[in-house]
Each structure stands twice: as C-alpha cells, then as structure tokens.
Amino acid sequence: MSPLIGVRLPRPSCGWLPWPSLVSSLSSPSTVTGREGSPGGGGEAEVTQSGARGSSMAAVLMLRGSARLLYKHRKVRAASVAMVCSRAMASKTPVGFIGLGNMGNPMAKNLVKHGYPVVAYDVFPEACKEFQDSGAQVMDSPADVAERADRIITMLPSSPNAVEVYTGANGILKKVKKGSLLIDSSTIDPAVSKELAKAVEKMGAVFMDAPVSGGVGAARAGNLTFMVGGVEQEFDAAKELLTCMGSNVIYCGEVGTGQAAKICNNMLLAISMIGTAEAMNLGIRLGLDPKLLAKILNMSSGRCWSSDTYNPVPGVMEGVPSANNYQGGFGTTLMAKDLGLAQITATNTKTPVPLGSLAHQIYRMMCAKGYALKDFSAVFQFLREEENL
Numbered sequence: 367m368s369p370l371i372g373v374r375l376p377r378p379s380c381g382w383l384p385w386p387s388l389v390s391s392l393s394s395p396s397t398v399t400g401r402e403g404s405p406g407g408g409g410e411a412e413v414t415q416s417g418a419r420g421s422s423m424a425a426v427l428m429l430r431g432s433a434r435l436l437y438k439h440r441k442v443r444a445a446s447v448a449m450v451c452s453r454a455m456a457s458k459t460p461v462g463f464i465g466l467g468n469m470g471n472p473m474a475k476n477l478v479k480h481g482y483p484v485v486a487y488d489v490f491p492e493a494c495k496e497f498q499d500s501g502a503q504v505m506d507s508p509a510d511v512a513e514r515a516d517r518i519i520t521m522l523p524s525s526p527n528a529v530e531v532y533t534g535a536n537g538i539l540k541k542v543k544k545g546s547l548l549i550d551s552s553t554i555d556p557a558v559s560k561e562l563a564k565a566v567e568k569m570g571a572v573f574m575d576a577p578v579s580g581g582v583g584a585a586r587a588g589n590l591t592f593m594v595g596g597v598e599q600e601f602d603a604a605k606e607l608l609t610c611m612g613s614n615v616i617y618c619g620e621v622g623t624g625q626a627a628k629i630c631n632n633m634l635l636a637i638s639m640i641g642t643a644e645a646m647n648l649g650i651r652l653g654l655d656p657k658l659l660a661k662i663l664n665m666s667s668g669r670c671w672s673s674d675t676y677n678p679v680p681g682v683m684e685g686v687p688s689a690n691n692y693q694g695g696f697g698t699t700l701m702a703k704d705l706g707l708a709q710i711t712a713t714n715t716k717t718p719v720p721l722g723s724l725a726h727q728i729y730r731m732m733c734a735k736g737y738a739l740k741d742f743s744a745v746f747q748f749l750r751e752e753e754n755l
Contacts, residue, residue, distance in 0.1 A: 460485045460503070461607060462511040462518035464531055464538075465552070466493040468694060469578065470521035472585040473551070473611045477519075478502070479588075480610040485514045507536035516543050517607065522552040524703055532562050544570035549604055551592070553577045553632070553700075555707055556622035559595070563621040572600050575621055576608060577628035581676065582695055583685070589613045593631075595624035629711060632704040635672070636725040636742070642672040643746035646679045656682050678746035687741035695741035702729040 458481050463474040466488040474484050474497065485503045487510070488494050494504040505511045508531045511518060518538060522528045528550060532538050538548065548566055550559065550573070559575040566573035574596030584590045590612035594604060601617045608615045618624050645668065649659040656679045664674040677683045687695035705726035712719045732738070732748050740747075 458482055459517075460515045462487075462515035463521070464488070464508050464511055464518065465521035465523075465527075466497070467521065467523070468582050468696075469551075469585050471496070472582065473519070473521060473578075473590070476585075476588045476611045477607070482607070482610065485511050487511050508532070508534070508538045509536045509540040512538045512543070512546065513541040516546040517603075518546065518548050519607065520548070520550045520552060522550075522554075523700065524552070525554040525558040528552050528554050528558060528562065533565055539565060539569050542566070542569050542571050546571040547600065547603055548573045549576050549607065550574070551576050551578050553628050553704055553707070554625060555710065556625040556629070559622045559625050563596070572597060573621065574600060574604050575624040576604065577624055578612065579628065579631050580612070585611070592616065593618050593624040593627040595619055595621045595626075597621075625707075626711070629704060629708045632701065633708040633719065633722045633725065636701055636705055636729065637721050638670045639672040639676075639678060639743060640725055640728060640745055642670065643678045643743070643749055646673075646677075646682075647746060647749050650679075672743070676743060678743035686743070688743050688746070692737075692740040692744040692747065695743065697738070698729055698732050698740055698742050698744060699738045701742040702726065702733050705729055 460483040461477055462485045463470065463477065464487045466474060466486060470488075471493070474486060478484055478500070483502070484497060485505060486494050486497045487505045487508055498504045503514065505514065520528065520531055520538075522531060530537065532548075532550075542548070548571055550562070554575075554577075556575075559573075563573040563575075574594055576592045576594045576596075578585070578590045578592055580590040588611055591614040592608045592612045593616055594601060594608070595618050596604070598617065605615045616627075618627050642663075645663065646656060646659060650656055660673060660677055660679070660682045663669055672678065676686055678688050680688045683689060687693060705722065708719065708722050709726055711717075712722065728745065728748075729742065732745065735748070737744050737748055
C-alpha cells in the first residue's frame with residue numbers, strides 16, 4: 367500500500383496549499399500504516415517506520431519539483447503581465463492629426479484627454495493655435511507629421527483635399543514610415559479611398575477609411591460612430607485610437623466600405639432633414655406651436671434624428687445650430703458634396719435614388735442662394751423663404 371494514502375497532492379498550478387508545512391510534515395520521522403489486518407490476521411502487514419521515511423523522502427522530492435514548477439509558472443506569468451503593461455505604455459506614443467476643423471478639433475482634443483500626445487497640422491495655422499498653446503507639437507506640413515508619428519488620423523473636407531494631404535508635394539507619403547497606420551476619417555469617394563490605400567501600401571504602410579457620423583456634438587462628447595474599412599487584421603489597432611473619440615466603432619469590410627456606409631447614411635440624413643423641415647413648416651402654417659408639434663412627432667411614428675436630436679426650427683431645441691442662426695454644425699456645402707458622392711456611386715452601380723437626387727438638387731440650390739456656410743438644417747429657413755417668393 368502506498369505511504370501517501372490520505373495525503374492530497376496539489377497540482378503545480380494551484381497555490382492553496384502551504385508548501386513548507388506539507389514538506390516538513392512529510393520529512394519528519396513518523397510511522398505510516400496501511401489498512402489494518404482483520405481480527406483473523408489475514409489483512410495487510412504494517413509498514414515499518416524506516417520504509418515510511420524512505421517513501422516520505424520521495425514525496426518530498428516530488429513536492430519540491432512541483433514547487434519549482436509553480437514558481438516558474440508564476441515567474442512567467444509575471445513577465446507576461448509586465449509585457450502587457452509595457453505595450454500599454456508604448457501605445458501612448460504620439461498620434462498625428464491632420465485637419466482641425468469643426469469635427470477634427472474636438473476629435474483631437476479627445477485623443478489628448480486619453481493621454482495621447484498629438485502632432486497636429488492644419489492648412490489654416492490659426493486652427494492649430496489652441497493645440498500649440500496647450501503644448502502639442504504643431505508641424506508645417508503633413509510630411510512633417512508623418513516624420514514624427516507612425517499613427518496618423520486625417521479629417522478633411524473632400525476627395526481633392528485628401529489626395530493632396532496624402533500624395534502632394536509635402537504629403538504624408540513623402541516621409542511616412544514603414545508599418546505606419548494611416549486612418550482617414552474624411553467623407554470621400556470610395557474609389558479615392560481605394561486609390562489612396564494602394565499608394566500607401568506601396569510605401570509599406572497601412573491605410574484604413576473610417577468616416578464618422580454623429581456631428582459636432584458627438585465629436586465633442588466622444589460619442590461618434592466610426593465606419594471602418596480596411597485590412598481586418600489591423601482593425602484592433604485602429605479601434606484603440608477610435609474608441610477615444612467614439613462610442614461605436616464598426617468594421618465594415620475592405621477599404622472603401624466605410625465610405626460606402628457613410629454615403630448611404632448621409633443621403634438618408636439629408637432626406638429626413640428636408641422631410642422634418644417640410645413637416646414642421648406645414649404644421650406651423652396650420653397654427654401649431656412648433657415645440658408642441660416637435661413633441662408630438664417625437665412620440666409618434668414620424669420621429670427621427672432630425673426631429674428629436676437636431677431639430678431645424680429655431681427655438682425648439684437648445685444647443686443645436688438652429689438655436690444659433692445655423693452657425694457651426696455640418697455645413698450645407700459638405701452635405702451637398704456628400705449627396706454628390708451618393709449620386710456618382712448610384713450612377714456607377716445603376717441604383718435608382720430619386721429622393722436622394724432631389725435632396726442633392728435642394729442642397730445645391732441652397733449653396734447658390736447664400737446658405738453654403740450655414741448648417742445643413744438651415745433647409746427649414748430656405749423653405750420658409752421660398753414660400754414667400
């Protein structure tokens with residue numbers, strides 16, 4: 367019979383057993399017996415003290431070996447934790463940010479809030495002053511940003527702007543480092559995103575398109591939605607940065623699919639904003655109080671983001687462009703540009719978008735009649751003026 371019957375040996379990975387006391391108890395000279403014999407004398411013989419001592423010493427050696435394994439396991443685990451901590455600290459290396467307009471400014475500020483040093487550039491130097499005053503590095507060109515940072519986010523108005531920033535004479539690709547991650551949050555033509563991705567890849571870097579939704583308010587609050595297109599294996603690296611600026615970061619597929627999702631969203635947004643403006647204008651002309659009408663719409667089936675979060679009628683909501691003479695927010699020019707992208711892609715894919723086409727025409731008319739720099743919700747004011755002609 368084994369001398370270790372009744373002694374529980376822990377697995378090396380467990381830490382619940384007091385090793386010194388167990389080893390000590392097994393090392394002490396004591397008699398260990400097997401099962402006692404039957405009254406008739408036909409049972410197993412008693413194990414002698416000397417035999418028990420030898421067996422106990424064997425057990426001690428086993429336990430000491432297990433103790434070494436446990437120590438080694440804990441040591442490796444501690445080293446792994448140290449490596450994770452080291453990577454976490456390394457992740458706070460500088461991040462380049464190019465384009466500090468209505469959206470880019472609060473987005474870059476949220477990166478700073480999360481501990482990322484920002485290396486900034488904007489074509490208008492005055493846009494960088496706030497960051498320079500707070501200690502951020504401000505560069506003279508996109509190329510200089512690429513020289514200082516291997517993770518760069520761009521937030522630009524249009525496709526031509528994006529092409530210039532990436533491939534121009536002083537563009538990012540002039541000094542980009544191999545292995546750099548370049549994230550474009552502009553809303554541009556998906557075809558342009560794909561061309562930029564090819565150019566970036568030739569330089570040994572990675573390009574992802576990640577346009578946003580949510581507007582200036584969400585940018586300030588860090589609640590943007592990012593629609594990401596690119597190599598899936600790089601998504602986690604991009605997400606680390608994007609979650610500092612948004613509450614939803616969604617992988618859409620290959621490069622260009624993020625832009626596709628954004629274009630569809632903005633076409634629907636324009637249509638719903640025009641519809642909200644028309645409904646509110648009609649209700650007001652029928653004698654309804656605008657706040658009451660908005661309340662009814664927002665508890666009924668006509669409810670939408672344009673009615674309950676970004677109402678276009680002055681005096682109905684606070685903290686939105688309509689409460690500030692349609693200043694700030696998402697410009698009419700930009701909405702017309704995005705609707706133009708929707709028209710191009712619809713034509714290329716032979717997709718009928720009649721309401722999208724009408725929305726595009728309305729916003730182009732607004733640009734021609736002095737609304738270009740106002741928020742796109744100024745379509746309410748535009749309709750009110752049109753009815754008086």
